[in-house]
Amino acid sequence: MADATVATAYRSIVLSRVAAQASYRTSFAIEVVSQAFIVLVEFAEVYVVFHQVDKLGGFSYAEVTLMYGIAVSAFGIADLVVGHLDQLPFYVRRGTFDAFLLRPLSPLGQLVTSDFSLRRVGRVVTGFTVLAVALVAVDIDWTAGRLLLVVVTPLAGAAIFSAVFVATSAIGFWVVEGTEFANAFTYGGNYLSAFPFTVFGTVVRRFFTFLVPVAFVAYLPSLALLGRPDPLGLPGWLSWSAVPVAVVAWIASVAVWRTGLRHYVGAGS
């Protein structure tokens, strides 16, 4: 009962955000299209690389495109829903965050629902288009498990990216210039996750597998889809583990966020 009314409160907020954005139709349309275009321009990078080489880190053009499609779709969803969290320092400076604290709802929930950047839907659409093209181009031995995996993977990836957004945004409670720091992990993680991890050095690889787990967004699930073992020797079951990793990442990121909030209200730092 109580939860149902909390859901009503959040739904009202989100609907109002959508209404506010839809009132600027022309600029909205332009932004959606330009977001979609940005993804294509970014993808040109992959195209250029494969113009020079046949394999990248042991993977073909189509296989890397598959990773790219999953990564862009997952990041696009996360960016759409929680992409504005890196703006926390501005919310703090303008006093909007204090207003959140004066309302009977979770401050994190209010921050997430305070801005719903619908224009970023362009990124998601292009991402799924690239993914669809890649799925046709690569050779996958389809099983029920792999079918389920291909559906779940972008969503689990979105959850992992969202957790990174939440955790890194909390830096804004300490540092006024927190946005740049947060972006290093979110946009940086997005960039890395679109490539086979075999091209990176050990430190980068480990960091983005075990600490900021973006390897679980596209690279590892792609191995499972393609039926390939990890060239670097990680056990095969890890390729199927994006969902539990997303759960752990969320638990950890909410803990980080709460620590930041406690620091903000001054209950120990």
Add this chain to the structure above:
Amino acid sequence: MIVEARDLHREFVVRRAAGRLRRTKHTVAAVDGVTFSIAPGECVGYIGANGAGKSTTIKMLTGILVPTSGHVRVCGLEPTRERATLARRIGAVFGQRSQLWWDLPLRESFRLLAAIHRLPASVWQPRFDECVALLDMSPFLETPVRQLSLGQRMRGEVTAALLHSPELLVLDEPTIGLDLLSKEALRAFLIRERRERGTTILLTTHDLPDIERLCERLLVVDHGHLVFDGSLPALVSRVGAERVLVVDLVEPGPALDDVPGTVLRSVEADGLRQHLAFHPDRTTAAEVVAAVSARVPLRDLTVTEPDIEDVVRRLYQS
């Protein structure tokens, strides 16, 4: 008691550059052992110079800031630990921190706040209609908040804080920047709110008329300490605050140094403009004006109020 603060402390750690690489840590006490309580239905003015610790105290009362030490209870709740519960029982207006959605019509903000507070329409709608009528908000209900004037927005903020019928209303500088008419309309509204519903009000202000009209009790803070707790007349007589009558004469006249109950502060332009200071508890502006106009013909006059900062400064010096 609706508000209880006992030996409330709040310290901030400030890091300052000392030399080229070293940074030293300083602990600054923003609130340093403040004790007071407020009974339900009271209207209390919380005043002090900028940086005296007003905002810090209010943040601790509303659950935005944890006290470094001391005891604080609002509506019987511990503000930061029971913040969400407290949020449904108090309302707050911080002039600089808007509760409204700047990109939506004003009306939509109230609808959203009602949803956030989980108020059924039967509860908030009559309250809303009442506020709209009393604060004359219907002409701009459909205007996006970002296009509202400060006075219009402030009326919206007050309504937003009262929509859930809180027991305690906290206002931080509610009249700052408003024109005289808007100030008076807001004061009249708050007086009515208190009379009709018994809402407890705590406000910070730099505006002496706010206190005269609204508050029968004043708390004065200075450097984190509570230096006065009592009524405005008691404060004024304690520090000897003066009002000053400035008179412009029709033609240059003699120095008005013999008006009963006044002290001639200064004479300008060969006696064309003269400043007479008087204590409000010894004589009234009307008596002084009558005495002056009996002596010389007047062209214009103004009465300047003792500045709140000045009153506080005198209090601190005394």
